[in-house]
Amino acid sequence: MAAEGIELVYGGGSVGLMGVLADAVLAGGGKVTGVIPDFLSTRELAHGGVTKMLVTRSMHERKEEMSRLADAFAVLPGGFGTLDEFFEILTWKQLGLHARPIVVANTGGWFDPLMAYCRRAVAAGAITRGNLELFTMVGRAEEIVDAVRRRRPPPEARRLSRT
Numbered sequence: 001m002a003a004e005g006i007e008l009v010y011g012g013g014s015v016g017l018m019g020v021l022a023d024a025v026l027a028g029g030g031k032v033t034g035v036i037p038d039f040l041s042t043r044e045l046a047h048g049g050v051t052k053m054l055v056t057r058s059m060h061e062r063k064e065e066m067s068r069l070a071d072a073f074a075v076l077p078g079g080f081g082t083l084d085e086f087f088e089i090l091t092w093k094q095l096g097l098h099a100r101p102i103v104v105a106n107t108g109g110w111f112d113p114l115m116a117y118c119r120r121a122v123a124a125g126a127i128t129r130g131n132l133e134l135f136t137m138v139g140r141a142e143e144i145v146d147a148v149r150r151r152r153p154p155p156e157a158r159r160l161s162r163t
Contacts, residue, residue: 002030004145009069011062012036012054014047017076022047035065063088072101072148076141077110093134101151102135103144111137 001008008025010018012034022032032050037059040046046053056062063085075086092098104111115137121127136147 001025001145002028005030006145007031007033007051009033009035009066011066011081012046012050013040014045017078019047021076022050026050033069035062035069037062067092067098070100072103072151074141074144074148075102075104075111075135077105077107083114090134094131101148103147103151104135104137105141105144106137106139107141 002025008022008030010022010032013019013036014022022034025032026049032047032052034047034050034053035056036046036053037056041055046055054065056065066085067089073086073089075082086102086104089098090102093100093102104114106112106115118127118132122129122132136151138144138147
């Protein structure tokens with residue numbers, strides 16, 4: 001990312017996979033903006049070395065701010081917070097609130113159960129097959145940047161339809 005001039009915007013922590021990614025971008029001379037809610041800044045050990053740290057009042061404000069700053073969204077293997085952020089930004093895209101690329105890195109098959117859920121939701125009529133086109137899944141994190149470049153916003157945002 002750093003070599004290509006891509007700035008990382010993320011949740012601001014120094015731990016976990018995203019902390020490792022932030023360290024790698026910084027080590028490569030890149031820019032990193034962290035966005036962390038005040039109550040997590042000590043619990044999550046806010047990253048002290050980022051280019052810029054924004055502190056919000058709530059988790060919701062954190063997600064709003066990260067969304068405002070992002071040109072695209074990359075989803076890496078993670079826990080409940082990852083799924084929360086993924087589904088919120090995916091729902092916003094489904095509702096036509098943005099048309100930016102969302103790319104999921106299915107490293108080691110991490111998101112295979114999520115895709116099984118999505119296929120079941122399509123079969124049950126809970127979502128449309130077209131909704132599965134709202135995000136792109138790649139096999140490795142290294143493929144995210146290329147996938148974002150290939151992904152073009154649809155001519156019109158997909159709304160809640162049964163097509």
